[in-house]
Amino acid sequence: MADTTATTFEGPSGPKPKRAFSSTNIIIYGTLFVVCLYYLLPLYVMIMTSLKGMPEIRLGNIFGPPVEMTFEPWVKAWAEACTGINCDGLSRGFSNSIWILVPSVFLSIAIASVNGYALANWKFKGSEVFFTILIFGAFIPYQVMIYPIVILLRESGDGITNVMQFFWEDAPRFRLMGSLWGLVIVHTIFGMPILTLLFRNYFTSVPEDLFKAARVDGARFWGIYFRIMLPMSLPIFVVAMILQVTGIWNDFLFGVIYTKPETYPMTVQLNNIVNSVQGVKEYNVNMAATLLTGLVPLIIYFASGKLFVRGIAAGAVKG
Amino acid sequence: MSLSDAEQLNEVVKPPSKLFKNLTAKIAAIPMILTALVIFIGCTIWTIYHSFTKSRLLPSPDKWVGLDNYERLWSENRWIVSIENLAIYGICSLILSLVIGFCLAALLDRKIRFENTIRTIILYPFALSFVVTGLVWQWILNPELGLQNVIRNLGFENFTFDPINNAEIVIFGILIAGIWQGSGFVMVLLLAGMRGIDEDIWKASRVEGIPTWKTYIFIVIPMMRPVFVTALVIISAGIIKVYDLVVAQTSGGPGIASEVPAKYVIDKMFQSQNLGLGFAASTMMLLSVLVVLIPWAYLEFGGKKNG
Amino acid sequence: MTNTNPSVEIKQLDLSFGKVEVLKNLNLEIARGEFLVLLGSSGCGKSTLLNCIAGLLDVTGGQIFINDKNVTWAEPSDRGIGMVFQSYALYPQMTVEGNMSFGLKNAGMAKDEIKRRVDKAAGILQLEPLLARKPSALSGGQRQRVAIGRALVRDVDVFLFDEPLSNLDAKLRTDLRVEIKRLHQQLQNTMIYVTHDQVEAMTLADRIAIMKDGIIQQLDDPNTIYAKPRNKYVADFIGSPAMNFFKGEIKDGSFSSPEVSMDLKGYETVDGNLPNTNAWLGIRPEHIQSGANTKGCSFVGDATIEIVDPMGSDTLVWASLAGQSIRVRTEGQSSLKVGETLKIGFNADKLSIFDTDTELRV
Numbered sequence: 001m002a003d004t005t006a007t008t009f010e011g012p013s014g015p016k017p018k019r020a021f022s023s024t025n026i027i028i029y030g031t032l033f034v035v036c037l038y039y040l041l042p043l044y045v046m047i048m049t050s051l052k053g054m055p056e057i058r059l060g061n062i063f064g065p066p067v068e069m070t071f072e073p074w075v076k077a078w079a080e081a082c083t084g085i086n087c088d089g090l091s092r093g094f095s096n097s098i099w100i101l102v103p104s105v106f107l108s109i110a111i112a113s114v115n116g117y118a119l120a121n122w123k124f125k126g127s128e129v130f131f132t133i134l135i136f137g138a139f140i141p142y143q144v145m146i147y148p149i150v151i152l153l154r155e156s157g158d159g160i161t162n163v164m165q166f167f168w169e170d171a172p173r174f175r176l177m178g179s180l181w182g183l184v185i186v187h188t189i190f191g192m193p194i195l196t197l198l199f200r201n202y203f204t205s206v207p208e209d210l211f212k213a214a215r216v217d218g219a220r221f222w223g224i225y226f227r228i229m230l231p232m233s234l235p236i237f238v239v240a241m242i243l244q245v246t247g248i249w250n251d252f253l254f255g256v257i258y259t260k261p262e263t264y265p266m267t268v269q270l271n272n273i274v275n276s277v278q279g280v281k282e283y284n285v286n287m288a289a290t291l292l293t294g295l296v297p298l299i300i301y302f303a304s305g306k307l308f309v310r311g312i313a314a315g316a317v318k319g
Numbered sequence: 320m321s322l323s324d325a326e327q328l329n330e331v332v333k334p335p336s337k338l339f340k341n342l343t344a345k346i347a348a349i350p351m352i353l354t355a356l357v358i359f360i361g362c363t364i365w366t367i368y369h370s371f372t373k374s375r376l377l378p379s380p381d382k383w384v385g386l387d388n389y390e391r392l393w394s395e396n397r398w399i400v401s402i403e404n405l406a407i408y409g410i411c412s413l414i415l416s417l418v419i420g421f422c423l424a425a426l427l428d429r430k431i432r433f434e435n436t437i438r439t440i441i442l443y444p445f446a447l448s449f450v451v452t453g454l455v456w457q458w459i460l461n462p463e464l465g466l467q468n469v470i471r472n473l474g475f476e477n478f479t480f481d482p483i484n485n486a487e488i489v490i491f492g493i494l495i496a497g498i499w500q501g502s503g504f505v506m507v508l509l510l511a512g513m514r515g516i517d518e519d520i521w522k523a524s525r526v527e528g529i530p531t532w533k534t535y536i537f538i539v540i541p542m543m544r545p546v547f548v549t550a551l552v553i554i555s556a557g558i559i560k561v562y563d564l565v566v567a568q569t570s571g572g573p574g575i576a577s578e579v580p581a582k583y584v585i586d587k588m589f590q591s592q593n594l595g596l597g598f599a600a601s602t603m604m605l606l607s608v609l610v611v612l613i614p615w616a617y618l619e620f621g622g623k624k625n626g
Numbered sequence: 627m628t629n630t631n632p633s634v635e636i637k638q639l640d641l642s643f644g645k646v647e648v649l650k651n652l653n654l655e656i657a658r659g660e661f662l663v664l665l666g667s668s669g670c671g672k673s674t675l676l677n678c679i680a681g682l683l684d685v686t687g688g689q690i691f692i693n694d695k696n697v698t699w700a701e702p703s704d705r706g707i708g709m710v711f712q713s714y715a716l717y718p719q720m721t722v723e724g725n726m727s728f729g730l731k732n733a734g735m736a737k738d739e740i741k742r743r744v745d746k747a748a749g750i751l752q753l754e755p756l757l758a759r760k761p762s763a764l765s766g767g768q769r770q771r772v773a774i775g776r777a778l779v780r781d782v783d784v785f786l787f788d789e790p791l792s793n794l795d796a797k798l799r800t801d802l803r804v805e806i807k808r809l810h811q812q813l814q815n816t817m818i819y820v821t822h823d824q825v826e827a828m829t830l831a832d833r834i835a836i837m838k839d840g841i842i843q844q845l846d847d848p849n850t851i852y853a854k855p856r857n858k859y860v861a862d863f864i865g866s867p868a869m870n871f872f873k874g875e876i877k878d879g880s881f882s883s884p885e886v887s888m889d890l891k892g893y894e895t896v897d898g899n900l901p902n903t904n905a906w907l908g909i910r911p912e913h914i915q916s917g918a919n920t921k922g923c924s925f926v927g928d929a930t931i932e933i934v935d936p937m938g939s940d941t942l943v944w945a946s947l948a949g950q951s952i953r954v955r956t957e958g959q960s961s962l963k964v965g966e967t968l969k970i971g972f973n974a975d976k977l978s979i980f981d982t983d984t985e986l987r988v
Contacts, residue, residue, distance in 0.1 A: 028426055028431060029431070031426060032426055032431070035423065035437075035441065036437060036440045036441070038499075039440050039441050039443070039444065039499065039503070040440060041459075042452075042455040042456065042459060042499065045455065045458065045459055046458075049458065060468045060472065062458070062461075062464060062465055062466070062468075062469060063469055111351075114347045114348075115347070115348055115350065117347075118344040118351075119348075122344035124340070124344055124345055124348075127344075127348065130348070130351055130356075131351075131355075133355040133356070133359055134351060134354065134355045134359065136359070136612070137354070137359030138556075139556050139608055139612050140359060140605060140608065141581065141601065141604040141605060142560065143580075143581055143584040143585065143604055144367075144601045144604065144605045145358060145359070145362040146588070146601075147366065147378075147588055147594065147597070147598070148361070148362035148366060149358065149362060151378075152357075188350075189354050192350070192351065220343065221343035221344055222343070246446055249448070250447065250448035250449070250450075252448065252449065252450050252562075252563035252566070252567075253562055256585075267448050267450045267451075267563075268450075270450055270454070271450050271566065271567050274454050274457075274567075275567070275570055283458060283461075286458065287455075287458060290451050290454045290455060293451055294447045294448065297446040297447060297448070298443065298447070301442075302439070305435075305439070308442075309438075309442070309507055312445065312504060312507065313507060313508065313511055
């Protein structure tokens, strides 16, 4: 025993030498490199095209870097590009999207977190049934529900108008259909299944003893929610926010249907700018507009890192 | 204990009203209950009902026409093209995204360096809107100035790949864009499943000298069955909903060559003012979702009771 | 305190989840200042019973009284109880002081009174230096002391403990156990303590209730439970290593089985007569004599040593007696060897005998 430090036997000894360039490694890293190029290519093309002038684009090398860099397309996309009759660029779509985004994210998360909390900690008769319907509802194609919701929004808008006019005769007509608020409601509704699942699963994982202790301490439904659960679940709220911000920002279908041209969100306006039939196609402006629209989710994606992954994986977690 | 005592006890033990138990929780859950009942169930039934009526510009619940809408739907060329497109797009994108997603996940699972960077690169398209994806690929696949042109300039004069203009292959142009956006998501999902597998499995297979690829095919993939099923359901639900991508990339063109059911429904409802046909088409979409969903739900929840 | 009514009284309590009956017609009276331990293996209903007393579970039938007040439907916070949980259940975002004062704030108590109580509890539990810390900065033992402190500030008569020491390592567990016992002696509150650890139960309890399948099997002081288990389940459950059992027959005051035949003179029966019946004969490992000590025992036999476990203070021997494996505890550090023959014997007064049909003590 004592000698082992002094004498070494023949044969392999010490750390096994590592081959940095083994054939397996070359295949793995080589494949991944090519794959990364493929995924990055569209982003690269977008940036390059948006920085070129139209004459250069007509030369036909979409992969080449700009010879003469110009920011003109960006300015034009933001402030001057035309959609039909309006020629004030994407800026209006941007502000519309912000006005849709903020209340939608807030409302949907507030409602879904309370739902998830009730489902996890305050189960009542039938609560699981409603939850199951909600989860299955997430799989129903939106097309099935879109038209009845148009009617519901129109009718409830009129209903609210009637109530308001009952109190103030000259109350203005209140519209849900075609207004930002209608879209906010729609986003809240369709965000509910995935968010409720997310929060329910999270709150279920909170030790039950904590909830019991709070009840012994005399806290009730809202007390436990605001004082105990909310402060300790900030990460899951951030995950939900990432999920909703990207989801609502990227929405196109609801934007097209439940708003009118003045209130179109950015994605709808982008599509109208690029796919408008009139005039000469300005590919550089189009790509600048596309990049501008993609910028908000991209920034959130790169800034949030693992939380984004956690958010999308949450959709796959079984309830 | 005397009889009167027992009676007294019984009286006290009568449970408090069920309705008011947990009242705050019930009130707080009203938005969820309303959404589940009014939107998900109510609106679905409304649409299904109206698909049997002669609704045109406005829904007309009184004009019952039976299966007329469905007959017209299936005799319409545009709907048939939509269904064919969905089938091609669906099958290809399901297989490709699962295969690509799995291969990428397996590569990333090999304890490589820069894993986070690579994953970030592969997943970023998923953060983008379908509209953005559609427009970028519309531009890259532009027949005059895009990829085709670049490769021809490199000397391959006869190279042809113009899915945006060619009705025969336009759906594959959309497929490329769809895969580009969605495969990263599948990869993340499968990678999470792979990481969930016990590390000891790998140790055991190493001790027994089983090659890596064999371990993946014969041990890892069977163990990941639940993850694959989940991925399958999520991808399928996404495929049936595909709408924005087509609208942005091809607007359904050239002609009607890249129409899909989701777009057909919206066009019928809000442009052609043929609500009845739109309702019938959307009911067909719902049916196709159920075809995927019911076996899954049966396996997932029905199986639990047996096992 | 001249009130002689029980502190906690449970009458005909039923609890079922759907079709599963967890507690069945359970009656229990706990005296003022008593330390009662609910003991049983997992799933026996002991924690469920505690949660019913706390009001965290709605009962299906029956009544619960605390301090002569019917609290069957009362909110947990209105029952005059404090509770300590296995997982500590400290609010992670609050400081130790915040944790301890949360309940009092909810009750709308004046600030200076809250401070007085928190300081007092902190003094008793030596938590003063930790008051400003968050739970994440505390060790396991400190966390559980804070959890106890949180129950303490409520200034209630009844404390409920739900396996409070299970998450702690062996040494801390012993320390905190002593601390809880000291606390009980100091405060003289009623304490109901749920555990699956028989050492905790034996050392802490005034009385132990052993539960199985939602029914209290035996409710007695620790020594009685140990010496005179009422049925075979209790006999088997209490004591480590477990009691040795021989299945045989009682006939005319003698027991006979393939392994053991002996006269039962000296055995203290439950009702004064020894029936002729099939029976389990139970003897605890430490009541089996060995070697020279077997002289004069009612039963003497030869066993073959199979395994020897030195425990330090004593030695545990696994031996085979006529083919059946038995456990024998011998004093001190012995020099027994595997394969040797060990002479064993025991007397009737240390036995526990159970009817094989009813499994009740005879």
